[in-house]
Amino acid sequence: MSVTTPQPQARRTESGLLSTRPVWLVGILATLAGAVVTEAFALVARAAGVPMEAASPGATEAAEIPVGGFFGGVLFWSVAGIVLAVVLARWAKQPARTFTVTTVVLTALSLAGPAVAPHTATSTQIVLAASHVVAAAVVVPLLARRLSHVRR
Secondary structure, three states, X not given: OOOOOOOHHHHHHHHOHHHHOOHHHHHHHHXXXXXXXXXXXXXXXXXXXXXXXXXXXXXXXXXXXXXXXXHHHHHHHHHHHHHHHHHHHXXXXXXXXXXXXXXXXXXXXXXXXXXXXXXXXXXXXXXXXXXXXXXXXXXXXXXXXXXXXOOO
């Protein structure tokens, strides 16, 4: 009976294709995936009859959230997450853990926006808050997994 040790190539494949890609590229791919999933979630809510109208603080009435609005929102806000991931990959001692803790806290704080949106139906507020969680549930683990492969 012979014992074989895994070859370096086999280990690399096991850890995943994205683990060897630049952090910024994984961030872009994660963002696109999160934007698509979040927009799909919003389209399902829209089809279920949830009114897609919300108001910003200080607004006198709600405005229509356009189709593609959730996609664009994820793209916009994920830029900060990508920058954070790149910075942590370069300077943090535990980049994956620091990224995960920071983004979970920021996601929790982001739930305040939908909660206090004036002139916005409760069902819309719930969908808006849930969409923050949906986007984070896609983007954060992908980037955190990539950051877990950062070697010093």
